[in-house]
Amino acid sequence: MCARVYDCLKCIGERIIENREFLTDLDREIGDADHGVNMARGYAAVIEKVPRDNPDIGAVLKKTGMTLLSTVGGASGPLYGTAYMEAAKALAGKESLTKEDFGKALELAVAGVGKRGKSVRGEKTMLDALIPALDAYNRKIAEGGSLADGLDCACAAAKEGVEHTKSIAATKGRASYLGERSIGHQDPGATSAMITLEAIRDFIRE
Template sequence: MSTRLYQCIEAIGNKIIENKDFLTDLDREIGDADHGVNMARGFSEVLTALPQDETDIGAALKKVGMTLLSKVGGASGPLYGTAYMKAAGPAAGKTEIDLTVACEMLKEAIAGIQMRGKAVKGEKTMLDALIPAYETMVSCIESGDDAKTTLEKMCETASMGVEYTKTIQATKGRASYLGERSIGHQDPGATSSLITLEAIRDFL
């Protein structure tokens, strides 16, 4: 019997794997058509490598991060890998987390992505979904929303963030070679970040 922790990561992995072709198609428009394939390969490996009886959230996320670093292959490997490993920090040794800790984890993850990718909001990256989601999370905690409501609202703003990436030009990665031609396409990285949040929302 797998732990709830494993089931949550499994839910994220399965949703990423289900969306493999969708993410790859998005990446074909502006990137090198490998985002879905790479992320699916990474998470398939995660679901095998992660012990099903793992209860330490920090240890599990570290394992997820290391596996993504090794198995994803594209830029999303070091970016998501770093994000999961940074998120592990505030969860070290914990077997349950509340919204406040989760918020700290997301903050660390975003800081890790920014450090690694040297990107800011508005550059057509995963940050355009994650930063608005984080800001929503902070205000939900302030107003005392429960976890389910918080995740629902976070997905709404992250989804608006993904829509926003259609209107802007890419300045990072292969899509930046396209210049203005990248406008009109939604960012695959922002999309996989939204998918991750939706998987957590549906799991709760």
């Protein structure tokens, strides 16, 4: 993937914007019904403000992170903003991306979300999609798989992780006010994380 990072971000943004109502509906069940609206507003700003032709992938991702910090509004702003800014650290100055680079960027992004949210796996959050996805990606790459193969495995694991969020109670974020009553509902943050990974996979596969 060379210097097409803007196109990939646009692809993620369009997918999030398409899913605005779906994400907001999920959030209405256990949150404050703003996840889809907030994320769509953030990515609309990313599509508008992030430079189209800067070849430095790290710089583009940093700008993406800063834009999300400023425009999302809810907790997903600092969470996704931090994810992109941490990923940017692994890709500073790079104009193309190897499967190892992507793995490092994903690892830093996931760690950044955990640190920002002071959260771990099993609390019904984004991490319940992201951590299994990272593990699956790393396993596939260790077996000699390609970037696209790794992303296929990451997306499958994220999907399972999203399903798993239905069976557990929230202990972090707005949904934790509901406690056990959050069981049975799919986590919106884990869902938007899965949508993000799927958009990256589809972009790479094209």
